[in-house]
Amino acid sequence: MTERTDITLTINGREHVIGVEPRRTLVDAIREDCGQTGTHIGCEHGICGACTVIVDGEPVRSCLMFAVQADGKKIRTVEGLAAGDKLHPMQQAFMDHHGLQCGFCTPGFLMLAVGVLEREPDISDDDLLDVLASNLCRCTGYQNIIKAVRAAAKEMRGQ
Amino acid sequence: MTAPAKFIGRSLPRLEDRPLLTGQGRFAADISFPGQWHMRVVRSPIAHGKITSINASAALALPGVHAVWTHDDVAHIPPIGFRLTGLTELEPYRQCALARGTVRYVGEPVAAVFAADPYLAEDAIDLVALDIEPLVVILDAAAAPGPFDEHRNTETTIIEKKSGDIDAAFRAAHAIVELDLSIGRHSGVPLETRGAIARYDERKDVLEMHGAAKVPHWNRDRLAMMFGRTPESVQLYEGHVGGGFGIRGEMYPEDVLVCAAALAFKRPIKWIEDRREHLIAANHSRQQRHKIRAAIDKDGRILGIDNEFFHDNGAYMRTHAATVPDLAAAMLPGPYRVPAYRARGHIRLTNKTPCGTYRSPGRYETTFVRERLIDAIAAKTGIDVIEIRRRNLIAKSAMPYSLGFGTLGTDIVYDSGDYAKLMDRLLTAADWPAMQRTLAQRRAAGEKVGAGYAMFVEKSGLGPFDKVRIEVAPSGAVEVVTGVASIGQGVETALAQIAAETLGVDYAGIKVVHGQTDRIDKGMGAFASRVTVMCGEATRMAAVKLRETALGAAAELMQTSAGALDIVDGEIVRTGTPGPSMPLGALAARPEGLSAEAEFKSSHMVYPYGAHVVQLKLDGDTGGVAIERYLVAFDIGKAVNPMLVEGQIVGGLAQGLGGALYEEFLYAENGEPLSVSFADYLMPTAREMPGIEVIVTEDAPSPLNTYGFKGAGEGGITPVGAAVASAIDDALQQPGAVAQLPVTPQRLKALMRARH
Numbered sequence: 001m002t003e004r005t006d007i008t009l010t011i012n013g014r015e016h017v018i019g020v021e022p023r024r025t026l027v028d029a030i031r032e033d034c035g036q037t038g039t040h041i042g043c044e045h046g047i048c049g050a051c052t053v054i055v056d057g058e059p060v061r062s063c064l065m066f067a068v069q070a071d072g073k074k075i076r077t078v079e080g081l082a083a084g085d086k087l088h089p090m091q092q093a094f095m096d097h098h099g100l101q102c103g104f105c106t107p108g109f110l111m112l113a114v115g116v117l118e119r120e121p122d123i124s125d126d127d128l129l130d131v132l133a134s135n136l137c138r139c140t141g142y143q144n145i146i147k148a149v150r151a152a153a154k155e156m157r158g159q
Numbered sequence: 160m161t162a163p164a165k166f167i168g169r170s171l172p173r174l175e176d177r178p179l180l181t182g183q184g185r186f187a188a189d190i191s192f193p194g195q196w197h198m199r200v201v202r203s204p205i206a207h208g209k210i211t212s213i214n215a216s217a218a219l220a221l222p223g224v225h226a227v228w229t230h231d232d233v234a235h236i237p238p239i240g241f242r243l244t245g246l247t248e249l250e251p252y253r254q255c256a257l258a259r260g261t262v263r264y265v266g267e268p269v270a271a272v273f274a275a276d277p278y279l280a281e282d283a284i285d286l287v288a289l290d291i292e293p294l295v296v297i298l299d300a301a302a303a304p305g306p307f308d309e310h311r312n313t314e315t316t317i318i319e320k321k322s323g324d325i326d327a328a329f330r331a332a333h334a335i336v337e338l339d340l341s342i343g344r345h346s347g348v349p350l351e352t353r354g355a356i357a358r359y360d361e362r363k364d365v366l367e368m369h370g371a372a373k374v375p376h377w378n379r380d381r382l383a384m385m386f387g388r389t390p391e392s393v394q395l396y397e398g399h400v401g402g403g404f405g406i407r408g409e410m411y412p413e414d415v416l417v418c419a420a421a422l423a424f425k426r427p428i429k430w431i432e433d434r435r436e437h438l439i440a441a442n443h444s445r446q447q448r449h450k451i452r453a454a455i456d457k458d459g460r461i462l463g464i465d466n467e468f469f470h471d472n473g474a475y476m477r478t479h480a481a482t483v484p485d486l487a488a489a490m491l492p493g494p495y496r497v498p499a500y501r502a503r504g505h506i507r508l509t510n511k512t513p514c515g516t517y518r519s520p521g522r523y524e525t526t527f528v529r530e531r532l533i534d535a536i537a538a539k540t541g542i543d544v545i546e547i548r549r550r551n552l553i554a555k556s557a558m559p560y561s562l563g564f565g566t567l568g569t570d571i572v573y574d575s576g577d578y579a580k581l582m583d584r585l586l587t588a589a590d591w592p593a594m595q596r597t598l599a600q601r602r603a604a605g606e607k608v609g610a611g612y613a614m615f616v617e618k619s620g621l622g623p624f625d626k627v628r629i630e631v632a633p634s635g636a637v638e639v640v641t642g643v644a645s646i647g648q649g650v651e652t653a654l655a656q657i658a659a660e661t662l663g664v665d666y667a668g669i670k671v672v673h674g675q676t677d678r679i680d681k682g683m684g685a686f687a688s689r690v691t692v693m694c695g696e697a698t699r700m701a702a703v704k705l706r707e708t709a710l711g712a713a714a715e716l717m718q719t720s721a722g723a724l725d726i727v728d729g730e731i732v733r734t735g736t737p738g739p740s741m742p743l744g745a746l747a748a749r750p751e752g753l754s755a756e757a758e759f760k761s762s763h764m765v766y767p768y769g770a771h772v773v774q775l776k777l778d779g780d781t782g783g784v785a786i787e788r789y790l791v792a793f794d795i796g797k798a799v800n801p802m803l804v805e806g807q808i809v810g811g812l813a814q815g816l817g818g819a820l821y822e823e824f825l826y827a828e829n830g831e832p833l834s835v836s837f838a839d840y841l842m843p844t845a846r847e848m849p850g851i852e853v854i855v856t857e858d859a860p861s862p863l864n865t866y867g868f869k870g871a872g873e874g875g876i877t878p879v880g881a882a883v884a885s886a887i888d889d890a891l892q893q894p895g896a897v898a899q900l901p902v903t904p905q906r907l908k909a910l911m912r913a914r915h
Contacts, residue, residue, distance in 0.1 A: 021278065037189040038182020040401070042350045043434040047837035050350060078182035091180040095172055098806050102647025103179030104186060104351040104401030133846035136837065138350045138402050139647055140806060141813035141875075142845040 007071035011036055012080030020067045026060075027051040029067035030077060038078040038107050042136065049135030052108040052115070053077050059115030078107035081114065089155040090114050090148070099148035101139035108135050113149045121157050125150065166656040166666050167866065170802035173652045174667065175645070178399075185398040187354025187370035192427035195356070196225055198417055199280035200430070201270035201287045202440065203262035206510040206830020208291035210260055213270055217286040223275040224283045226424070230257045233419055236385055239410050241480035242377055243567060248316045252307065252508060254475035256415040261308070262291060263474035264510050265832050266439030268412045273420060273428065296830040300471035300507035301448045313508040315472070318481055320488040322563035323499030328463025332454035336535045341899040342524045342880065344446035344471065345822040347517045347814075348842060351401020352432040353441055355414045357421035364392055368418055371395035371674060373408025373644050374684035379676045381410060382418055393418075397674025403646025404814070405516035405686065406442040409478045413440075438840055439832050442479075442515035443824055446471040447487060449528045454499075459540040459547050463499035464532070466491060470506050473513040481506055482567070483514065486521025486618075489566035493529050493616050494578045494768060495551040500562075510830045516686070518811060519873040522617060523818065523880060527900060530613040530881035538894035544612060544885070545586065552578045552614075558859075567621055567687070573766045575859040576794065582614065582770055585792035588854055589772045594788075598774070602892065607777035608787070609889025613881035614770045619870025620692030620861070622761040625683055627697040629658060629705045631753040635729050635744030637662065637669045639701075642682010643694045644674045648872060649803040650690055656799050657695050657866075661702035663726030664743065688870025691799055692765055696864040700757035708755055712746050765861040767869035769793035771812075771882040777890045779911060782904030784820055784887065786849040793853075793874040796860040796867040805853045808875035812851055813843045815879025820901050821847070 004019035018033040030036050042050030046064040053062045054076040081088040090110050100106040116131050215227035238253035258269045274280035297305045304314040356369040375395040383393040420428040449468040470484035488502035537547040555577040562571040601608045628640045639658050651671040659666035672678050710721040713731040725734045732740040747753035774788040798804045821841040825833040834840040860867020884897035896910050
């Protein structure tokens with residue numbers, strides 16, 4: 001399993017040319033080969049969602065995708081959300097509503113919520129709850145995450 | 160001349176948030192050093208057996224695999240010691256870094272592989288051939304004990320708590336109520352798995368461990384002892400920590416292994432746990448069976464409680480030793496008068512993952528047991544569940560109230576509390592009578608709905624000390640250096656608020672240092688809801704000293720008296736009169752600098768208390784439980800940051816619901832763990848969490864510290880199992896139906912079938 005393939009990952013607009021084994025997961029490539037450690041690994045089973053990133057506009061569990069499958073695709077991670085010092089409305093809402101405690105699951109929730117709301121800005125509250133129920137948080141009890149995402153959804157719709 | 164409260168009591172934004180929101184966190188896996196080797200642990204696939212051989216030759220033949228260790232390589236290192244409640248009779252049951260001859264649970268470290276790359280290390284562990292001869296497996300701690308080794312059996316010890324004349328109480332009883340109750344095995348399961356990175360700096364002769372959490376100073380001292388080093392030559396560093404809940408940060412075999420390997424190979428050694436490992440190797444908790452009896456008089460008043468329980472501690476005694484069963488025995492009486500009490504706890508080992516504390520250790524378990532008992536007394540006497548509690552509550556006038564025994568090296572003396580008042584507040588908020596009427600109507604219409612009520616006393620603020628040093632830089636920057644730890648609970652913000660309040664500077668400019676053993680010589684860490692109470696008071700004391708020093712020095716320079724000066728926004732000003740002022744930083748620029756140090760000592764814990772109400776609906780077809788409404792009232796004396804307090808409560812509550820309804824570590828008959836992924840170990844998601852109505856009260860400030868703080872970390876979780884059980888009974892209209900947690904769909908359906 002040591003043959004490596006050269007691939008290009010475009011992360012937050014920047015190209016990373018890396019050589020990876022075919023079995024290397026996307027999350028390991030993002031973290032270890034591209035140095036973007038904001039994306040976290042919580043289970044490697046595709047269940048907790050801590051590793052969620054946006055690949056070509058769609059939220060993806062980066063522990064369930066091989067790096068080679070992301071060759072040439074546009075990847076967005078938590079590091080790319082803020083515009084300089086100005087937080088993305090989703091980040092700001094998480095701060096305002098105390099939507100994080102330890103912060104380990106937070107990047108995954110941010111990318112999940114941003115990814116879904118960009119595609120479906122008028123998603124119903126109930127559908128949004130279904131979406132958020134696909135990631136795990138062990139600290140907050142979700143109440144404040146739900147409040148934050150709903151507030152950010154409004155903001156992102158320009159209301 | 161006290162300034163109005165500016166920081167304490169306000170829901171200010173957290174200082175911790177920005178790096179965590181922007182991907183700049185430094186969690187254990189984010190730490191790497193050049194030239195590091197990766198460790199991967201070979202774990203026993205057998206629950207109990209004798210190791211006859213370990214063959215690592217195939218693994219060692221893989222290019223890039225540097226070493227494989229077994230017990231012989233670490234035989235010189237003593238087993239991991241006890242941090243709390245370390246009874247000497249428990250010492251033979253301690254765990255070694257790698258199994259010594261016998262394996263006692265699936266997941267026990269048997270060998271360690273060191274390789275250039277984590278993928279390679281994982282390939283290599285598959286090539287380590289283990290020969291293990293199976294032995295008889297023990298899984299039920301309440302059954303007869305079996306052999307642990309050739310000298311000892313699996314009953315490690317019995318702990319006992321007593322007060323009053325229990326035999327007389329039962330002789331005088333009008334009636335006796337008896338229950339047999341079980342709590343399932345579950346645990347904290349933080350979202351970040353464990354991780355440890357050790358490196359040895361040969362030039363300075365210092366061993367470093369990164370990825371520390373919870374109790375860095377204790378672990379530093381203990382590692383130094385184990386490796387025969389001075390404490391100064393071992394330093395621990397806490398980065399961001401992805402959740403603690405009691406289990407993370409305790410010393411585990413893997414911590415010892417990375418340190419030993421860093422010393423042996425003179426290479427940085429990195430170990431990051433995967434989720435399957437976490438679920439079988441990190442501390443489990445909670446599993447107990449209680450056989451409890453209450454003697455009552457004709458009015459339902461408790462005369463005595465006699466409890467015999469069996470604590471399943473898994474395969475070894477880890478750092479917590481007897482802590483959980485000791486707390487279970489000690490905290491069982493809760494908010495009620497129990498004139499005579501006896502608890503006998505059998506601390507038993509089984510061939511399952513070893514156990515430690517999990518948020519509200521001993522109290523989640525015994526609050527379930529006690530509140531089930533009170534409900535049973537209500538059912539036996541025909542007295543309403545609220546009235547029966549009211550009759551038995553400890554009165555405000557009885558405070559401080561001693562239970563007559565101790566735990567964690569302290570006497571249990573409830574410092575303050577008005578339990579009846581809190582009960583009334585919560586029942587009013589819930590509109591309990593209206594809730595009862597509506598639920599009765601709905602049940603009459605065929606719905607399976609019910610409400611439950613449970614009360615509890617928590618403990619917090621365990622001493623014996625905390626030390627804080629506050630340093631001001633010439634720039635005016637303020638640093639609060641502590642010996643506590645941050646596991647995500649908002650330590651930096653809370654301590655900054657306390658320091659800011661006293662000092663007269665903005666909280667947002669204060670940097671709180673924690674979890675760095677090279678920054679302060681001693682510290683107790685973060686557990687037992689102790690940080691705000693102990694370190695908060697130490698911070699206040701240091702801030703008072705610093706303020707006095709600053710005002711004294713400024714008075715000389717400004718040719719006035721210290722009493723005529725104040726510190727406002729970091730500027731030393733004349734009180735009431737405009738005039739020249741001086742920045743705090745200017746004093747720090749003097750040769751002697753500007754700093755102050757204080758230590759707060761306390762030999763008693765402080766006791767917050769609370770009550771929960773839950774309304775739920777059962778699904779007769781699926782056995783599912785839907786929470787319709789949930790209210791919490793929790794008195795913590797004084798809230799530093801109400802937003803963070805509510806966050807603690809709601810977060811704890813979600814975990815409590817997990818233990819009440821979903822989460823359970825199950826084992827096959829041969830001791831094979833069945834809950835090894837998040838697909839089998841079900842933690843609540845956003846879908847399972849109801850909206851929570853939280854009432855934080857400050858009726859009973861603690862007399863044991865200046866602001867009256869009590870810890871807020873655990874009251875969200877403590878009575879959840881108890882309240883949910885009571886509500887399910889109510890929905891089934893079958894008092895005492897729930898005798899076991901979690902009430903999984905299968906168990907609920909069985910209860911429903913039993914009814915018909």
